Amino acid sequence: MAKRVTGPEIEKLIQLLAKVPGLGPRSARRAALHLIKKKEQLLGPLGLAMGEAYDKVKVCSRCGNVDTVDPCTVCTDTRRDQSMIIVVEDVSDLWALERAGAMNAAYHVLGGTLSPLDGIGPDDLNIRPLIERVSEGGVREIILAVNATVEGQTTAHYITDQLAGLDVKITRLAHGVPVGGELDYLDEGTLTAALRARTAI
Amino acid sequence: MAKRVTGPEIEKLIQLLAKVPGLGPRSARRAALHLIKKKEQLLGPLGLAMGEAYDKVKVCSRCGNVDTVDPCTVCTDTRRDQSMIIVVEDVSDLWALERAGAMNAAYHVLGGTLSPLDGIGPDDLNIRPLIERVSEGGVREIILAVNATVEGQTTAHYITDQLAGLDVKITRLAHGVPVGGELDYLDEGTLTAALRARTAI
Structure with missing residues (x-):
């Protein structure tokens, strides 16, 4: 003014x-x-x-979630299957997956993705604590729920490599047609993935 | 969640x-x-x-503006022409007009418009203090800068009636084509008003 x-x-x-x-x-x-x-x-x-x-406000020292207690509400929730860890880039992804309410698992928040151009390496992310969590045992499955971007996928590959020697199942989110989505508006990559991963009715 | x-x-x-x-x-x-x-x-x-x-935060007891002092910054600004009062519905209108920066006047905030259906009568608005401000003398012009809606115009008429006996010039904002606006997208009322109020080049 x-x-x-x-x-x-x-x-x-x-x-x-x-x-x-x-x-x-x-x-x-x-x-x-x-x-x-x-x-x-x-x-x-x-x-x-x-x-x-x-x-x-505190960042959970175990999983990287944002909470007012440490360890966070999710990490201390005994009704959750703590042997299953969903790995996400950001706290907002954790919240989004919880809204879907499809899983009753634990989480691990990376705090970003690997991005050499921006100078973001493995030590800038919450990756080493994830490897340690798995090394301690008791973890059955790691679900890599990173974004379907180049950076997200690069980060997923890196984590998969790091977990190589450990006895843990590693999975990723399915690619396909978004529920409610129109084919006409989808990119070729998504359509190809959806066709390849087609399921019997 | x-x-x-x-x-x-x-x-x-x-x-x-x-x-x-x-x-x-x-x-x-x-x-x-x-x-x-x-x-x-x-x-x-x-x-x-x-x-x-x-x-x-305080509401100015003189003009209805929102400020941290009472009377407000606008009312005590001696560089403003306090003999000219721009009447607006809301504080946001005052701020919008000040951003335009076209006038160096005082203001009066009504706090809404007359709306019998919603039970909003003259006593629910900041109208009586406006009449008093004018009655005290020293006010040359009242510019009714209310919205060009039915409620705004009804309120403007009511205020004009109330000020009838007092020695003050009453004006309203011009109607016309918005600057940068395209004729094709304007309603008939605006176009008619713009034609009637056409000016010589």
């Missing part, structure tokens, strides 16, 4: 809100006004929730 | 973020993870900024 029309504290709030993914400079202003209008129901509680998250 | 995969404090944060306009349940999770990853640069400062805004 050319001239100041509100207090610096409110401008600061707008500035910080604009850095939240999903919000831009314009929607940050709208969000700030909404928060101010809902001062008691939203602005206050959200500020407190952020303060509390800031104080309490 | 079917089963808990993270701490209740983080779930609470996601729940509250989902209520911010521009964010939904899914983008709230993404936003929360981003905030946690940028704990020092974003989560902490944003929490503090919200707390500070919560403590300090």
Whole structure:
């Protein structure tokens, strides 16, 4: 704004809100006004929730999940099959798979993918602790649920190599047509994979 | 999520973020993870900024603007022409007009529009203080910058009636083709207004 029309504290709030993914400079202003209008129901509680998250958030030293306890809720959940570890790139992938609710397994969050061009090597990721987890025994299967990108697949290969000598089954997610997807919009690679992995009806 | 995969404090944060306009349940999770990853640069400062805004935010008792001082920055700005008042529905309209930077005037925020169906009458809006501001004298012009909706125009008519006996010029925003707009996409009302208000080149 050319001239100041509100207090610096409110401008600061707008500035910080604009850095939240999903919000831009314009929607940050709208969000700030909404928060101010809902001062008691939203602005206050959200500020407190952020303060509390800031104080309490921890990265699980075992699997890399984000939680307020360490080891995390997933690692200490005795109702989960801890002998099955789903390896994901990011915490958001863990959350997405949990929403699907298809498995009752443990997780391991890599924190990214190998990317030599960006200078990201194996030691920059949470890979060595995964190998250690498997070495300790008690792990039956590793499901590599990395993204179907070049970096994701490279990372999957690297992990497979590292686990080579250990007595563990290694699997990856199936490729195919997304449920609800239209063939016409799919790329050739996906269609080829779906055809090759066709199943009997 | 079917089963808990993270701490209740983080779930609470996601729940509250989902209520911010521009964010939904899914983008709230993404936003929360981003905030946690940028704990020092974003989560902490944003929490503090919200707390500070919560403590300090005030509605200007003179014009209805949102600020941390009362009267607000706009009302006490001596470089502004305080004899000219731009009447807007919402604080966001004030901010939008200030971004345009076309005027150097004072403002008056109504806090909505008349809407008998929703039970919003004149006393629910910041109209009486506007009449008082004008009655006190020193106001030369009132620019009714309300939305070009039925409710906005009804509100403008009501305010015009209320100001009838007072010595003040009342104007409204021009109707016409938006700058950069294509005629083909405009409604008949706008085109008619633009034709009627045509100007010599």
